Amino acid sequence: MRSMGATGASIPSPDSEQAKGQQEAHNSQETCSFLKESNREECPSFWAGKEPPVILISLDGFRPEYLSRRALENGEYRGEWAAATIKCLAQSGISSPYMMPSYPTITFPNHYSIITGLYPESHGIIGNQFHDPDLKDNFSIYTGATDPKWWQNGEPLWTTVRKQGKISATYFWPGSDVTFAEEEQRSPNYFFKYKKSTSFGERVNQVLRWMDLPIDKRPAFTTLYFEEPDSIGHKVGPNTANATEKVTIVDRQIRKLIDGLTERNISNCVNIIIVSDHGMADSPQGQKLVDLVKYVPDVANSTLTFLGPVTSIRPLKDTKGEEERIGGALSCKDPHMRVFNKWELPYRMHSVRTRRIPNLMVDMDISWRAVIKEEAWGSSGAHGWDNLYLNMQAIFVAYGPAFKNREVVRPFENVQLYNLMCHLVNVTPSENNGTWGALHHLLMDPPNLNVDANEELLDMPPILRTMAETKDGAKKRTGCALVNGEGNGKTSPEIEIEMKMTEDRENELLIAHAPLGIPFVVSSEPSTIPNDSNVLLINEDYLTGFDTESGIPLWTSYTVSGNMTNNTNIGKWIEDPRLETNHTGSCQRLSSIVQTKDVDYIHLFPKEFAMQKMDAWLDTNLLEVPSGIAHFIATMIQMLSEASVSRGPLHVISGPTRQHSPCVFFVVTACRMNSTAGEWNLTTCPVEHRDLQAFLLPVREWKYQNSCISDRDFIAYNVATLKDVERVTDFQFFPDLPMEDKLNLLARTTLDSTLIIDPTRQ
Structure with a gap:
């Protein structure tokens, strides 16, 4: 069996009988007894409010398949689930086989779709990097991403909550640390500037401290964000023991949160929603590449191109003839690549209604990337591809007094979550692309559906x-x-x-x-x-x-x-x-x-x-x-x-x-x-x-x-x-x-x- 090195070890593959035996041997250990059996009526009177608070947790790049992995220790199966806590929450609460991310399946667009209920074409954050021809500037999550000029469209839930007289808090979430001059209500009441080095444990501790606040200061809505298992998935690929270990690490942070709520006797007085923004697929370094220079020799000098699993091409000469020259040169040249005028993209991708999306878009087969001569970065895993790929799907698990118990529901799009969370917090939603009532069947006591x-x-x-x-x-x-x-x-x-x-x-x-x-x-x-x-x-x-x-x-x-x-x-x-x-x-x-x-x-x-x-x-x-x-x-x-x-x-x-x-x-x-x-x-x-x-x-x-x-x-x-x-x-x-x-x-x-x-x- 291979040892787990820094470059990423493969997941061990025990024979089916061994795996079955280990599973049966550990069934008795895989109880969910840490989930306190209680109901909302038992919430402390000094703590409980009219509506239970909502804690929304994002595990970046957590694909649904991770939930079926067994935990590893020194390269050997321990028998218990790698995500034992999340599995228990799913089995005791409500879950879906997957949640469909918005296209493109990228971090910033999907986090903002979850929190606004809008597709990227509507809220404007269409990628981790993009160009805005009206602002004549480039957006990047690495530099200047908190400039409010990029975030003018859509109303995130923390804003909806605060505008309607309630308190919101975020421990990291794309867009939550953007401040607007003279528009204080657009920011959460409590938030932290993003700092990747902040330990996961400190993030959980702060959420628990927020839960300790008196009711007039306690957040009705809170977000909590973890970069894993996305970071390790990029570094060594999702099908590695290293990725499985990171799944266990973030799962333990969820357990820490549950234990902290239990110690306060409020574990069943909070509605917890666990999601991811997208999945992850193998994308081996130096392999499965399509070099655009092979077909458009001057592509580096004649276009502004953002490369990768989803590639956008904006000709510097903004003419129909130039678009057709470049698009025609790429047309039908490689079986793993398709080039479109954006107006020809399937409507399901919702990739038209903003000038930030250029006219030429390149769709790649999963694991394939477009490059110019060579890759600008090295990684073994990636995401961003069409949301019809199963490995691009996200997770959804919910647990708390508002949700039904022990149910698995049909998958749904992530833009549907905003309306559901607005109902849970009892605020009126802003305009969005979801459907009011579409997720009410998840609730223990759904509201009446009044026809508008x-x-x-x-x-x-x-x-x-x-x-x-x-x-x-x-x-x-x-x-x-x-x-x-x-x-x-x-x-x-x-x-x-x-x-x-x-x-x-x-x-x-x-x-x-x-x-x-x-x-x-x-x-x-x-x-x-x-x-x-x-x-x-x-x-x-x-x-x-x-x-x-x-x-x-x-x-x-x-x-x-x-x-x-x-x-x-x-x-x-x-x-x-x-x-x-x-x-x-x-x-x-x-x-x-x-x-x-x-x-x-x-x-x-x-x-x-x-x-x-x-x-x-x-x-x-x-x-x-x-x-x-x-x-x-x-x-x-x-x-x-x-x-x-x-x-x-x-x-x-x-x-x-x-x-x-x-x-x-x-x-x-x-x-x-x-x-x-x-x-x-x-x-x-x-x-x-x-x-x-x-x-x-x-x-x-x-x-x-x-x-x-x-x-x-x-x-x-x-x-x-x-x-x-x-x-x-x-x-x-x-x-x-x-x-x-x-x-x-x-x-x-x-x-x-x-x-x-x-x-x-x-």
Whole structure:
């Protein structure tokens, strides 16, 4: 067995029987008796306040896998857990298999996302180093990071707490030692300037001293930060005995805190939340490097570049031509590297809405780094890669009187924590990217979920019915000749379509194709969709929300069961006879647009799933997309068919977005059946068994990567959350679900489901 040297020893690998025997031998020792069995009513009256204080602890770079490691001593397994205290808190309180960090998976951006509830593009701390073109200055965590000019966006929780008359304290946290002239309330009441040499023990002792203060001076919210196991992970790599030892060291500090609270008889009078900012992956020195100079010889002199797992490139000459020269030179050159214009990055990365993010971004495979000639620093571990990599995930453990006991909950994004902590401290949250109530299911006594009066839904849009009922003597339309490629001046033959249906049949189809209700426009903010032009069209195979003013389908909703029919591949577009003469249909809209050879017309409800041929060819089901991406949509349809065979009936809602970069969205749900659930269907399926996967597929060709990515990788790369889709569509989905169930779906991460494809990056 290798001895543990300064450069990092590998983790010992005993055979499975030996490990099993050691585990069984030490089971009796691995009790959590140090966690005092008590309840909040036992808190000392002189100490207890209205709400228990919250202590938020960050273990930098602590990846979830560390919790499954056994402790080591002199290179041998001791049998107990390396993080025995945290394991006990997780088993006795509430935990998650992982917490998803924000992108990029870097220290400063994620600590500030946790404490503000904002994605980095919103709070502005987009990396540990970056350039601000408006300030004409560079940010670095090593120099000048406490200058308030960098921290103008977002409100951290210590500020929220102090503004609302309560006390906050921080023993280190990125941004907490920034002081604002004449704005004292933006800083915590108590804080320390960051000093890495401060011992972990002193940090814990100070938190305990804060807990000893009288109630009018005691912090309602406190942070505690440890640099480990991040530092050792960088130095020698995460898969080493040295990293395991550091896990034990920080775990002992958590135990010291718990013991100190127990001595004061307040261990069950404080809500403790333990998190990390990101994970850690092997990144061997001098290996798995892509030298940008090989493809752009002048990159060092012509750009401002921040290198590493996530690399940003800002051309010094700020022109479209210069960006295309550099981006084109890097395009598809190395299979471990992808280059994007930032507007082409998947929406899930939330990496657009600040000028601090330059136009050229480089995405690397895990463990790979971009360099210029050679690495500027040496390390054996790193982070920063896409948050779809499992090794980039963070931890979440919570214990205290507010939290449920002995529960493991679904993973969630770290921006959701801010709202939860605001509730625990009883303050009103500032504006953030989380969802109020998304984590209330973690609580022993969750508050009532009151519907915001400003978010009332519109009434169901009017249903347009047949021509015979509503359009007697209607003026004849132009037809779909141009869309069908029949040239100017021609008209499509008038086709009689039998579309009459009874009200009972309409109701049956509404249930079949929208089992949880049709998408509604949210009226809390100005919408891009005119309310009075939004109509509902009910077809045998699908439902459509259609904007009769713009002539564009808003969404289609349908159920897929089994293989594609393949019986409607040949046909012609026809005008929907239900549209009034003052309405604009897709054919009419497109007839006034200059036609190009680079556009394909797709069926929003796929014709491959149609049982009624004419339904699929109505122009209210027509959407034009660039020819270069039509094959991605076709592959998505094939994948829907495959999933409907392997997973049972699917409910699909899809349509175009009108915000951000143009996309076609897909929201797909199914019921995870088991042997006792034969009676469940897409309407009655319990939320815990309801599978959901969403996508935002760009309808613009990727400028630099389009020719070197497979269709299925493209689709997996553009996975999205339900919350993402609601943000970019102005829709609220599944209005018939109870609020608690809807929040369950909104809180899920992009890694939650493999319904259509496994998005996990390897």
